[in-house]
Amino acid sequence: MNKKSGTEPSATLKPDTLLSVGGRDPFAHHGYVNTPVYHASTLLYPSADDYLAHRGRYQYGRRGTPTSEALENAIRTLDGPACAAVALLPSGLAAISAALLSVLRAGDHLLVTDSAYLPTRKFCDAVLTRFSITTTYYDPLIGGGIADLITEKTRAVFVEAPGSLTFETQHSPAIAAAAHAKGALVLMDNTWAGPLYFRPLEKGADLVVISGTKYFGGHSDVMLGTVSANAAAAKALKDYVGLAGLCVGPDDMYLGLRGLRTMGVRLARHQESALKIARWLRERPEVSRVLHPALDTDPGHAIWRRDFSGACGLFSIILKPVPRAAAHAFLDALTLFGIGASWGGYESLAIPFDVTACRTATRWAPEGPAIRFHIGLEDVSDLIADLERGFAALAAGKGSE
Ligand SMILES: Cc1ncc(COP(=O)(O)O)c(C=O)c1O
Numbered sequence: 001m002n003k004k005s006g007t008e009p010s011a012t013l014k015p016d017t018l019l020s021v022g023g024r025d026p027f028a029h030h031g032y033v034n035t036p037v038y039h040a041s042t043l044l045y046p047s048a049d050d051y052l053a054h055r056g057r058y059q060y061g062r063r064g065t066p067t068s069e070a071l072e073n074a075i076r077t078l079d080g081p082a083c084a085a086v087a088l089l090p091s092g093l094a095a096i097s098a099a100l101l102s103v104l105r106a107g108d109h110l111l112v113t114d115s116a117y118l119p120t121r122k123f124c125d126a127v128l129t130r131f132s133i134t135t136t137y138y139d140p141l142i143g144g145g146i147a148d149l150i151t152e153k154t155r156a157v158f159v160e161a162p163g164s165l166t167f168e169t170q171h172s173p174a175i176a177a178a179a180h181a182k183g184a185l186v187l188m189d190n191t192w193a194g195p196l197y198f199r200p201l202e203k204g205a206d207l208v209v210i211s212g213t214k215y216f217g218g219h220s221d222v223m224l225g226t227v228s229a230n231a232a233a234a235k236a237l238k239d240y241v242g243l244a245g246l247c248v249g250p251d252d253m254y255l256g257l258r259g260l261r262t263m264g265v266r267l268a269r270h271q272e273s274a275l276k277i278a279r280w281l282r283e284r285p286e287v288s289r290v291l292h293p294a295l296d297t298d299p300g301h302a303i304w305r306r307d308f309s310g311a312c313g314l315f316s317i318i319l320k321p322v323p324r325a326a327a328h329a330f331l332d333a334l335t336l337f338g339i340g341a342s343w344g345g346y347e348s349l350a351i352p353f354d355v356t357a358c359r360t361a362t363r364w365a366p367e368g369p370a371i372r373f374h375i376g377l378e379d380v381s382d383l384i385a386d387l388e389r390g391f392a393a394l395a396a397g398k399g400s401e
Contacts, residue, residue, distance in 0.1 A: 009077055015196050016264040023074030023257060028066075035070035037254045062247045071257045075195070075226055078260075079208070082201035085234035087227045087241040088248045088256075092191060092211020093119050095225025097127070099187050099207045100158070102240035103233065106131045108155035113170065114361040115140045115163025117189060121358065137361040143171035147178040154182065159205070160189035162300065165316060165353050165372055166364065167291040169300030172307060176204025185233060191344075195228075196267055197310035206233040212256045214344025215312065218266055221345075222255040224248060266346070266377065270313030273383070274375035278315050280384055286391055288367050291316040313375040314343050316353070319368040322398055327352060327369035329397030330390040336383055337390075343374035348383055350374075 005027040009018060026033055040061040045051040058064055072086040079086070089095040100123070104110065112124055114137040124135040138149055140163050150157075157179045161170040176186045188205040190198055194215055200208045210216065212224030229237040248256075271294075278292045290297075292315035293304035304311070319327055331339055337350040350373050355364050375383065 011081060015078065018077045019074075019196075019260055019262075019264050022077030022260075023070040023072070025070075035066055035257070037250045038065040038067045039250050040065050062245060063242065065250065067250050067253050067257075068248065071253045071260075074257060074260055075210075075228060078195040079201055079228045080199055082199070082230050083228045084231040085229045085238050087229075087237050087246075088253060089225035089227065089241070089246055090248050090252075091223045092189075092209065092213055092225040093117075093123070094246065095209045095211065095227045096120050096189060097123050098225075098241055098244070098246060099209050099227045099237070100124075100128070100156070101244070102227075102237045103156050103185050103187070103207070104128065104131070104133050105155065106133065107153065108133050109151055109153040110135045110156050110158065111138050111146065111149055111154060111184075112136075112158040113138060113140045113160050113163065114359050115166055115168050116158065116160045117164040118355075118358055120158070120160070120189065137359075139361045140168040140170050142175070144174035144178050146175050147182065150179065150182040150184055154179075154184045156185045156187055158187045158189070159200075162192055162293050162304075165355055165370070167293055167298075167300070167316060169293050169303040169307075171303060172200065172205070173203045180204065192312055192314060193308055193310065194263070194267070194312070196264060197312070198308045201228060201230050203307065206230050207237065211344075212259075213342060215263055215267060215270075216256045216259050217344065218259040218263060219255075219345055220342070220347065222252050222259070224252055224256045267310065267312060269377055270375060271311050273377070273380045274311065274313040274315060274373075276380050277373070277375055277383060277387070281317050281387070284391065286319055286322075286394060287317050288320045289318045291318070312344075314372070315375075316370055316372040318366045318370050319394075321368040322394065324352075324369055326394045326397035327371065330394040331371065333390045333393030334386050335389070336378055336386040337373070345374075346377045348374060348376035348378055 005025055009021045043058055075086045076083045089098050112135050159172055179186050185206045187207045188200040189209045190200050191211040191214055208228045210226045212226050278290050281287050282290045293300040294311035331350055337348045353370050353372055
């Protein structure tokens with residue numbers, strides 16, 4: 001944002017400032033602070049010649065509008081100078097599949113972390129296999145050892161860190177170095193940290209996926225995905241998204257852009273409250289382990305400290321052994337934590353999970369039931385009182401099966 005229309009924000013600005021100024025050009029819109037929502041399909045040309053020559057900044061609603069451009073520019077600003085292009089997709093999962101399909105060809109081999117978001121796995125196993133693309137799942141703790149899994153057919157490595165539900169950190173720079181040394185590209189799902197707390201393009205990733213449904217939107221009312229690419233991957237990404245006809249509805253793009261403006265303060269609060277609750281849970285006699293890389297007791301803490309500048313509101317716990325019904329009694333007794341998929345909104349959530357059947361390169365055998373929390377923006381003391389209610393219900397349910 002600048003008083004002179006068309007000026008890019010300075011690269012020296014801090015992330016919180018970039019959230020405010022990125023993708024805004026008020027004087028291109030009569031001085032209004034926010035870029036208007038363009039509901040658009042057809043775009044008219046002044047003459048037949050102009051139409052045939054595609055003369056003009058925009059061509060067709062699906063190919064981009066001032067609204068999509070504003071959101072793309074805001075994200076590109078946050079991703080830093082290594083970002084050459086941003087594509088907008090209708091969900092985080094659509095962003096994952098688009099990023100993969102932009103680089104993979106029939107017969108390729110793909111490496112995916114065993115701790116990936118389950119629908120990412122399902123896409124690889126159910127769709128990529130139809131194009132003879134084979135996937136090998138790797139242990140998220142493999143680090144530079146991934147070199148041994150890279151064959152001459154390996155086209156890409158897909159990283160997600162921390163892992164979905166189980167929060168293993170990964171030695172992403174070592175994985176990227178090993179992949180690049182053997183000519184493979186690196187894709188990363190960076191939804192947990194987002195561009196404020198980790199910038200994968202600066203740590204060797206070529207393509208970065210974010211589910212904007214989470215903290216970009218921030219209010220559990222929008223589905224959105226983004227892919228950011230470095231110079232090596234930008235053309236293939238933009239070509240694929242254009243050729244496949246992928247685009248996002250204008251109101252959803254606007255909600256994503258509106259959410260970004262407050263993401264810094266929201267995330268700081270999510271982080272602070274989640275850490276307070278994670279530390280409180282760590283001391284509870286009913287809890288065996290807390291899976292949160294920002295805790296100094298977490299096995300991935302050193303990597304988190306080295307690579308990340310913050311944490312979001314999402315982490316898990318493993319309860320000491322109790323019947324499943326007792327864990328469910330805990331969840332059902334909570335009044336402030338909703339039970340539901342997704343995360344990143346202003347509200348707290350808690351869900352049971354069991355990934356035993358989904359892991360193939362590693363073994364998931366927790367000592368007790370596992371629960372994932374999203375800590376929202378409510379007062380921490382109210383959330384703790386709610387969790388105490390849950391633990392009382394758990395104690396009462398211990399005798400059940
Ligand atoms: C880590 C991660 N990546 C991607 C997604 C998919 O995002 P969406 O729900 O926007 O498709 C999710 C959704 O929960 C997620 O947790």
